[in-house]
Each structure stands twice: as C-alpha cells, then as structure tokens.
Amino acid sequence: MPGPKSNLIDLEILDGMPDGIALVRVDGSIIHMNAALRHMCGVPDEPGEPLKLESLAVPDNIAQWRRFFTHAAEDGGPMSFDATISRASDKFTFYAEVSFHRKSLHGEPVIVATIRNMSRHRKIEEALRLEESRLEALLRLNQMTGEPINRICDFALEEAVRLTGSRIGYLAFYDEEQEKLTMHAWSAQGVKECRISNRTIEYPIKNTGLWGEAVRQRRPVITNDYNAPSPYKKGLPPGHVRLERHMNVPIMDDGRIVVVAGVGNKPEPYDIRDVRELVLLMEGMWRLLQRKQSEDQLKMSLAEKEVLLKEIHHRVKNNLQIVSSLISLQSEVATPENMTAAFKESQDRIRSMAMIHERLYRARDLAKVDFGEYLRNLTSYLKSSYQPRTAEVQIDVQNIMLDIDRAIPCGLIVNELVSNAFKYAFPDGRRGTLEISMRKDENGILLVVADDGPGLPPGIDVSNTPTLGLQLVHALVGQLDGELALHREKGARFEIRFK
Known part of the structure; x- marks a missing residue:
C-alpha cells in the first residue's frame, strides 16, 4: 500500500524485515505496511480504504495506543509498550510488543511503528509460570503430611482448578473391586454454584454418564462442548452446576484406578497441557496420601507395640504360672x-x-x-x-x-x-x-x-x-x-x- 511520498527502495527493505513495520503519518493514517505486518494482522495487499494504526488494536487498548503515539509524535524518542493486536480477517487476538519512533521521510514527519508478535514468547513465559506455580503447589502439598486427609484433598483440588484455569472441580476415590466411585471433595466455587438438595456420594460406575468414561476408557476425557450430543451423557440432576466444558482424568496406582479428578468450565478449550497439570498434581496428592497412610500405620503399630511390650511381662508371668500349674497337676497323677x-x-x-x-x-x-x-x-x-x-x-x-x-x-x-x-x-x-x-x-x-x-x-x-x-x-x-x-x-x- 505505497503512499504518495514513500520511497521504493525503503519499502523493499521494510518488506524484507521479519517484524511487522508500518509507516504512519502523525494523524495516525498508515502510509505503508510491510509484508510481515500484513500477514500478522490479516490485512490484504490492497486493503481498499486507508487504515488507521489504532484499528489494529483491540478496543480496550486504543486509548493506550493513542497516548504512546502522541508522545512519540511530540518527543520523537522511541516509545515501547505491550499490546493486544486484533487480526482483521478473523478477529483473532495475539500479544505483541509495539514501539513508536518518529522519523522523517522526504521532509515529512512519520512514525515508524514496529510490531513484534510475542505470542510464542508469552506462551513460553506462561508455561514457565505455570510450571513454577505447579512446583510450588507440589512443594506445599508435600509439606502437608501432618494435615488431615480432607484438607490435603481440598488443597489439591483447588490448586487443580487454579492451574487449569477452571471454575469448578471435583475429586472421587474409585474402588475397582466394587466398581464404585465415592465423591470426596468439591471445589469451593462448585459448592457455591450447586443447587442439588440431596447430593449422592456413591456412584456405581455402570450408572455414571460422561464423567464415568475416564474409568471405562481408562484415560483422560476432554469435552470442550458439553452441550453437544453425546451417547455417553445421561443428563444432569436438577440444580447441578451448568457445564460448558469438562475434563477428567483417572489416577493409576500399580495398574489400578484409585482416583478420578475432574475440572470444568474453563473459558478456553481444554488441551493436553491441562491434562498434564491435573495428572501431575493428583498423582502428587495420591503419593502423599499413601505416604501419610503408611506413616499413620507405622505410628499405630509402634504405639501398639509399646502397649504390648508393657504387657509381655504380665503375659509371661501368667503363662509361666499356667505351666507351673500343669506340671503340678501332672505330678499328682x-x-x-x-x-x-x-x-x-x-x-x-x-x-x-x-x-x-x-x-x-x-x-x-x-x-x-x-x-x-x-x-x-x-x-x-x-x-x-x-x-x-x-x-x-x-x-x-x-x-x-x-x-x-x-x-x-x-x-x-x-x-x-x-x-x-x-x-x-x-x-x-x-x-x-x-x-x-x-x-x-x-x-x-x-x-x-x-x-x-x-x-x-x-x-x-x-x-x-x-x-x-x-x-x-x-x-x-x-x-x-x-x-x-x-x-x-x-x-x-x-x-x-x-x-
């Protein structure tokens, strides 16, 4: 989209740049967009009507764009900020780093706008933050050995809801011999939204609908459109939390399913990363519960041994008395x-x-x-x-x-x-x-x-x-x-x- 005062050589150089670059008049109208920026923002080579630079921004960012653009036009120095770009072709948004720098083109002041797509970097940063957050959750979980089982499960469930970006969650223990799920915990938001008067605690797996598929298929199950028809669904009871999305996973121990954990109503679709977060956290919870059970059994065993050791002398005395009495009776005959x-x-x-x-x-x-x-x-x-x-x-x-x-x-x-x-x-x-x-x-x-x-x-x-x-x-x-x-x-x- 060459303007009347653009330079052909300059445009060829700009079109070879990997970052998105636009030459913008001080009134905000775009003189030229390089190929990278047109592709990035979904703008055709011949857009027809002249574009304003702020049209690339999402509505919530327009005031910010105007403020930084005005500073760059008046002061000349580079102004940089993070922004969200809206793609013209499909309104898809992505994160970008934007900088404005005033230059002169054939004597006319122009603003060179550089836009770098930071979505990949943002995803990496988010993944690192999520990993750090999950490690912190696992660390806190491992420090809860002395806490009651209910508190451990509640903490793990709330962290699972948070790490997957969900609104609600639940946790159930599974008995493979009886083929029965026993509900153990609901997330705080789930309890708040639920209007079921008499909640069922035990569910034979044969009577469960979609949420039982994680057990029947022995794998994670993701449902990103809960309203879509499904042969596995059996309906929700009156007062149940409205579901938009749902994901649950089975947790295995030595080949047996021991826990089923589920989350729901994430704003974005669930994917394999959410499965990974939920599985890792719940496996950490299960290992802690097993360790706690072993420690509790050991404490009980030690306490029992202490009591029994105190009784040993009494038992030995009584049994020696029995032996003495038996020998005495035998000697008489x-x-x-x-x-x-x-x-x-x-x-x-x-x-x-x-x-x-x-x-x-x-x-x-x-x-x-x-x-x-x-x-x-x-x-x-x-x-x-x-x-x-x-x-x-x-x-x-x-x-x-x-x-x-x-x-x-x-x-x-x-x-x-x-x-x-x-x-x-x-x-x-x-x-x-x-x-x-x-x-x-x-x-x-x-x-x-x-x-x-x-x-x-x-x-x-x-x-x-x-x-x-x-x-x-x-x-x-x-x-x-x-x-x-x-x-x-x-x-x-x-x-x-x-x-």
Whole structure:
C-alpha cells in the first residue's frame, strides 16, 4: 500500500524485515505496511480504504495506543509498550510488543511503528509460570503430611482448578473391586454454584454418564462442548452446576484406578497441557496420601507395640504360672510307670502354648493370632509326635483371629482332645478319621474335635472326671466362658462354643 511520498527502495527493505513495520503519518493514517505486518494482522495487499494504526488494536487498548503515539509524535524518542493486536480477517487476538519512533521521510514527519508478535514468547513465559506455580503447589502439598486427609484433598483440588484455569472441580476415590466411585471433595466455587438438595456420594460406575468414561476408557476425557450430543451423557440432576466444558482424568496406582479428578468450565478449550497439570498434581496428592497412610500405620503399630511390650511381662508371668500349674497337676497323677508319658504330655501342653507366642510375635498384629493357621500347625506337630499311621486327619477351619487370652486356653483344649484321640481312638492299628473344624457365626465360635473310634467309656462324666486331660478341658472351657457338649453316637465328638 505505497503512499504518495514513500520511497521504493525503503519499502523493499521494510518488506524484507521479519517484524511487522508500518509507516504512519502523525494523524495516525498508515502510509505503508510491510509484508510481515500484513500477514500478522490479516490485512490484504490492497486493503481498499486507508487504515488507521489504532484499528489494529483491540478496543480496550486504543486509548493506550493513542497516548504512546502522541508522545512519540511530540518527543520523537522511541516509545515501547505491550499490546493486544486484533487480526482483521478473523478477529483473532495475539500479544505483541509495539514501539513508536518518529522519523522523517522526504521532509515529512512519520512514525515508524514496529510490531513484534510475542505470542510464542508469552506462551513460553506462561508455561514457565505455570510450571513454577505447579512446583510450588507440589512443594506445599508435600509439606502437608501432618494435615488431615480432607484438607490435603481440598488443597489439591483447588490448586487443580487454579492451574487449569477452571471454575469448578471435583475429586472421587474409585474402588475397582466394587466398581464404585465415592465423591470426596468439591471445589469451593462448585459448592457455591450447586443447587442439588440431596447430593449422592456413591456412584456405581455402570450408572455414571460422561464423567464415568475416564474409568471405562481408562484415560483422560476432554469435552470442550458439553452441550453437544453425546451417547455417553445421561443428563444432569436438577440444580447441578451448568457445564460448558469438562475434563477428567483417572489416577493409576500399580495398574489400578484409585482416583478420578475432574475440572470444568474453563473459558478456553481444554488441551493436553491441562491434562498434564491435573495428572501431575493428583498423582502428587495420591503419593502423599499413601505416604501419610503408611506413616499413620507405622505410628499405630509402634504405639501398639509399646502397649504390648508393657504387657509381655504380665503375659509371661501368667503363662509361666499356667505351666507351673500343669506340671503340678501332672505330678499328682504321675507314677514311676507312666513318668515318661507324663513328661511327654507336659511337653505337648507347653509346646502348644509356645506355638501361640511364636505366631503372635511373628505376626504384624501383635494382639491377635490367626487361630485357623495355628490349628493346622498344632495338629501337624501332634500327628508327627504321636505318629498315628492309621488315622486320617481332616481339618476344616476358618482363619479366625483370637486374642491371646482366648488363644492360650483354646490351644490347650485342642492339644488335649487331639492328643487323646491319637492315643486312644485308633488302637491296634485300627483305621479311622479325626475331624477338626472351627467356624464363626452369629452365635460365636464353634470348635469341634471328633473321631470315629470306640468312644469314651460310658461312665465318664466330662464335668467330673478323674483323667487330667478332660479335667483341663472342662476347666479351660469355663475359662473361655464357653459351653462344652459331648456326643457319643459314633466315637467321641466334642463341641465347644464360646464368644
């Protein structure tokens, strides 16, 4: 667009410059725009009507352009400022660095306007600021180890909303086994805008609409036009926040989805950068929650160990007293002829107690014993000790946890009944079966030891018997505050029920 006093050589030089350059009269009318500026601003080579320089500015910037232009025209010195340019062809705006410098062209004062597109630089600066902001958020997040889980989640969610430029957000935990989302946090703005009276907390994934696709597809899902038709949408409940845009991501831990985080209503479309910000922040939150959970469990474990260590002396004292009482009872019925057998019985009783302590101190939970596993090990030990070659042992026990105050007497009961069965139920190589079962139901725990041997002599009363083993069983059932029943139909069947 050469003007009447422009110089052809000068224009050729200007057209070769990478920055946008315009020669402007002091009244603001453009004499010439170089090729870079025409391309930058979407101006055709022959625009038709003369253009004013300020027509390149967005309306909010026009006053600023006039002020700097006037200063340059009056003072002559270069005036530089940042501005937003509006492209004529499609009204697309971009950031630019603008400078005005007064020159003389063929004796006429002109303003040389240099316009440099700074959009790429601005994006780089914004990306750096965003990265710095995200790192600050992660740093603050990692310093929240001592905070409650709710406060950690609320902070992470608000930062996610801020870093993605969104208005609202939510956070839900996901249970892959139950295929269920449990809402845990809403952003402050989301709570303010929401008008739902009774908010649902748990959502089976099969009942969710578009927001459940992040779980079903196991990847981030971006919806930049929420009003557009979608086969995944199931509608919003009355009072729900109006959605224009929506994005949510699944957070994985060892291949499992553990968290679903979502944001919505960003003024601009969501893109992969928003996905990255949301994923990195939520992964940082999840790692903190896992670390906090581990630390809390460790603290609980240490506190539990401290309490239990204080009880060890008391337990040892009580158990040594039991050992002393057992030996004392055994000595009352021992004779020179059965001395070896008496020592063997005492050894088995003490061994049954020692096995409980062994399992107790090897377990993570120092307060309780997996009694089902203990029964299997005790029975295996007694079978190897008595070697009843013709006896088939059938064990059907649940993994029931018992505290030591119930485990010790219960273990001694099993020791007595199983030992008696191995000694007396299969005489002279007789084949038979020993059944041991343990079940827990609404009435408590039922322990059964049964054999199909010859059974007990008809005159024996379990509650008043001369044999030491059955005396111990009766006393120990009383210690458990339980009930003992003996069935004699096919061999001997002992049923002990306790809480």
